[in-house]
Amino acid sequence: MELNMNREAKVISKNVDVFYGNKQALFDINLEIFKNEVTALIGPSGCGKSTFLRCINRMNDVIDICKISGEIEIDGFNIYKQGVDVVRLREKVGMVFQKPNPFPKSIYDNIAYGPNIHGIAQNKQELDEIVENSLKKAALWNEVKDRLNEPGTGLSGGQQQRLCIARAISINPEIILMDEPCSALDPIATAKIEELIDSLKSSYTIVIVTHSMAQAARVSQRTGFFHLGKLIEMDETDKIFKNPNNKMTQDYITGRFG
Amino acid sequence: MNKELRRKKRYQAEKRFQVYGIIAISLAIFFVGILVTKIFSDGTSAFSRTMIKTEIKLDADLLGITDINNKDEVENADYYTLIYDEFTKSIPFSNDEEEKQIITLLSPDYEYEAKDFFLKNKDQLGKTVTILLTASDDFDQLHKGNFPRDIPEDRRRLSNFQLQIYDQLVKENKVTKVFNNYLFTKGDSRDPELAGFGGAIIGSFFTILICLIISFPIALMAAVYLEEFAPKNRITELIEININNLAAVPSIVYGLFALGILLNVLELPRSTALVGGIALSLMTLPRIIIPARASLKAVPPSIREGALAVGASKVQAVFHHVVPLAMPGTLSGTIIGLAQALGETAPLLLIGMVAFVVEIPGSPLDPSSSLPVQVYLWSESAERGFVEKTSATIMMLLGFLIVMNSLAVYARQKFEKKWN
Ligand SMILES: Nc1ncnc2c1ncn2[C@@H]1O[C@H](COP(=O)(O)OP(=O)(O)O)[C@@H](O)[C@H]1O
Numbered sequence: 021m022e023l024n025m026n027r028e029a030k031v032i033s034k035n036v037d038v039f040y041g042n043k044q045a046l047f048d049i050n051l052e053i054f055k056n057e058v059t060a061l062i063g064p065s066g067c068g069k070s071t072f073l074r075c076i077n078r079m080n081d082v083i084d085i086c087k088i089s090g091e092i093e094i095d096g097f098n099i100y101k102q103g104v105d106v107v108r109l110r111e112k113v114g115m116v117f118q119k120p121n122p123f124p125k126s127i128y129d130n131i132a133y134g135p136n137i138h139g140i141a142q143n144k145q146e147l148d149e150i151v152e153n154s155l156k157k158a159a160l161w162n163e164v165k166d167r168l169n170e171p172g173t174g175l176s177g178g179q180q181q182r183l184c185i186a187r188a189i190s191i192n193p194e195i196i197l198m199d200e201p202c203s204a205l206d207p208i209a210t211a212k213i214e215e216l217i218d219s220l221k222s223s224y225t226i227v228i229v230t231h232s233m234a235q236a237a238r239v240s241q242r243t244g245f246f247h248l249g250k251l252i253e254m255d256e257t258d259k260i261f262k263n264p265n266n267k268m269t270q271d272y273i274t275g276r277f278g
Numbered sequence: 279m280n281k282e283l284r285r286k287k288r289y290q291a292e293k294r295f296q297v298y299g300i301i302a303i304s305l306a307i308f309f310v311g312i313l314v315t316k317i318f319s320d321g322t323s324a325f326s327r328t329m330i331k332t333e334i335k336l337d338a339d340l341l342g343i344t345d346i347n348n349k350d351e352v353e354n355a356d357y358y359t360l361i362y363d364e365f366t367k368s369i370p371f372s373n374d375e376e377e378k379q380i381i382t383l384l385s386p387d388y389e390y391e392a393k394d395f396f397l398k399n400k401d402q403l404g405k406t407v408t409i410l411l412t413a414s415d416d417f418d419q420l421h422k423g424n425f426p427r428d429i430p431e432d433r434r435r436l437s438n439f440q441l442q443i444y445d446q447l448v449k450e451n452k453v454t455k456v457f458n459n460y461l462f463t464k465g466d467s468r469d470p471e472l473a474g475f476g477g478a479i480i481g482s483f484f485t486i487l488i489c490l491i492i493s494f495p496i497a498l499m500a501a502v503y504l505e506e507f508a509p510k511n512r513i514t515e516l517i518e519i520n521i522n523n524l525a526a527v528p529s530i531v532y533g534l535f536a537l538g539i540l541l542n543v544l545e546l547p548r549s550t551a552l553v554g555g556i557a558l559s560l561m562t563l564p565r566i567i568i569p570a571r572a573s574l575k576a577v578p579p580s581i582r583e584g585a586l587a588v589g590a591s592k593v594q595a596v597f598h599h600v601v602p603l604a605m606p607g608t609l610s611g612t613i614i615g616l617a618q619a620l621g622e623t624a625p626l627l628l629i630g631m632v633a634f635v636v637e638i639p640g641s642p643l644d645p646s647s648s649l650p651v652q653v654y655l656w657s658e659s660a661e662r663g664f665v666e667k668t669s670a671t672i673m674m675l676l677g678f679l680i681v682m683n684s685l686a687v688y689a690r691q692k693f694e695k696k697w698n
């Protein structure tokens with residue numbers, strides 16, 4: 021895999037600690053995520069991967085007991101600084117969840133919702149275009165173009181997840197966070213999503229949490245290994261899977277625990 | 279062997295338990311059956327009214343009409359004398375007492391009925407026509423078979439002479455039953471045959487409308503705030519406990535509150551649907567808040583996250599997605615709350631909706647009665663005519679309750695999203 025030599029850090033995490041009430045979930049996380057690459061976060065269940073991912077679009081704000089210290093910079097700007105508008109932040113940082121969660125509305129309305137609330141489209145025609153483009157980018161257009169008015173919840177699991185990706189894309193974010201997007205899907209649907217992720221990385225910076233090491237190896241350029249709330253090691257995916265520096269990483273990827 | 283025995287015992291215990299259950303359900307059905315049968319057997323006769331057919335000459339002199347096109351004359355003509363004279367003339371009698379007994383066979387409103395008839399048949403002036411006049415309550419009950427004839431005359435409300443007339447009229451085919459439209463169109467009356475629950479239905483309608491207008495938006499907003507926005511702390515916990523307590527407060531307490539504050543301090547008009555509706559909305563508020571919160575809670579968090587993740591603000595996520603999804607449950611809770619309010623009597627008694635109201639209320643600011651209060655009022659009266667009307671009103675009330683509860687079930691089943 022050839023790597024872009026002058027990589028640009030899109031997201032920088034500096035000394036991030038996260039607490040749920042008294043319980044510390046993340047310990048001093050420092051890492052960089054590069055622009056237009058896929059970064060995978062792996063680690064055993066409960067190690068804090070989702071928690072970290074949700075720090076990047078401040079989704080943890082909705083959890084009352086969740087307290088975060090440290091800094092996360094996006095394009096050099098600390099998103100935890102006082103007075104940051106989370107709505108603007110989430111326009112820039114989209115998210116796809118573990119379980120597909122389309123709105124119980126039509127396929128069209130699922131995609132149109134984001135552009136509508138942000139006033140992105142000037143008129144119906146522009147909105148139609150956005151919907152079409154988003155669905156095309158999410159490789160779903162051909163399957164749904166004739167039934168845009170049917171409920172999004174009526175699609176298959178894999179299609180629902182691509183619909184959610186299309187929904188995330190619709191407001192033109194720069195970063196897309198994916199939290200185990202394939203864990204509820206069958207292998208064929210998974211393959212489609214992986215293909216899609218690969219095609220999206222030229223336009224977006226993608227961070228994907230996955231419990232499947234094979235998936236991390238297939239789709240990502242860089243991989244971070246979390247364990248018990250700590251970032252154990254982060255490096256090029258090739259390096260992590262072939263020759264990790266840390267013994268624990270070695271043990272995890274060879275399936276000795278996790 | 280011991281094991282075998284124990285297993286047997288377990289099966290027996292299970293059987294026994296099922297039998298208890300079946301007995302309980304049968305008993306419940308039995309009592310409901312008795313109640314419904316009683317109400318229907320008492321109440322169905324209220325839906326018909328006994329009329330007496332009378333031949334009447336529309337005598338211009340008797341009426342005092344000289345010019346048929348003179349509105350004033352027609353309006354103020356002497357319909358009373360017309361009917362009195364013509365009706366007593368149609369039956370032979372020998373003294374004043376008997377004459378009085380004849381005319382009391384008619385309901386006292388006969389002059390208005392005659393006027394209504396004449397206004398529709400002005401061209402018949404001077405001719406002899408057949409007119410149907412509402413019979414008195416006793417006559418009505420006699421014809422419906424509810425009047426005991428075989429007790430001594432001095433303990434009867436109808437004399438032997440009157441019974442004779444009845445038999446004669448029946449023989450001449452002059453007694454007939456018609457659908458009792460008065461029941462639906464009239465307000466209360468001292469005369470059972472002229473009383474209806476029309477006023478009570480309108481009163482109930484206004485009361486429930488006021489109750490809905492006040493309680494629904496407040497309850498919805500309270501539920502949304504508590505469920506989606508309020509910080510989880512001591513104060514909100516306290517509020518939550520109190521809402522649950524309020525739902526259990528006896529309704530008469532709300533009546534006392536309305537009496538003390540709305541009538542005595544704010545001096546809102548007494549006996550009106552406005553005050554009744556406000557009192558009932560206090561009672562209904564917690565009964566809507568609780569199911570509304572449950573419906574909001576049932577909306578999966580993934581929907582909120584989905585909306586937040588595309589940059590919706592919290593308010594947008596809640597009002598664009600969560601509230602619409604919680605609507606079916608909230609609405610069904612609202613309908614059930616309103617159905618309870620519809621059957622509520624005690625608070626309305628306290629604020630004076632128990633008044634004797636003849637006029638059909640035209641607005642929530644008019645004195646009015648309501649269906650359950652009408653039941654209460656009529657059930658106090660001894661006349662057989664009011665007994666059947668009491669049951670008929672209960673039938674009406676039950677009908678409304680069944681419709682409302684079915685609507686609630688329908689709203690829930692039809693519109694509620696299924697979460698796989
Ligand atoms: N909403 C929450 N409230 C309290 N504790 C939480 C919450 N979410 C996650 N945690 C805890 O934080 C730790 C990390 O969880 P998570 O980030 O979901 O792990 P992962 O995604 O790697 O499986 C776990 O111990 C979990 O119990």
Ligand SMILES: [Mg+2]
Nearest residue numbers: 069070071199
């Ligand atoms: Mg997770």
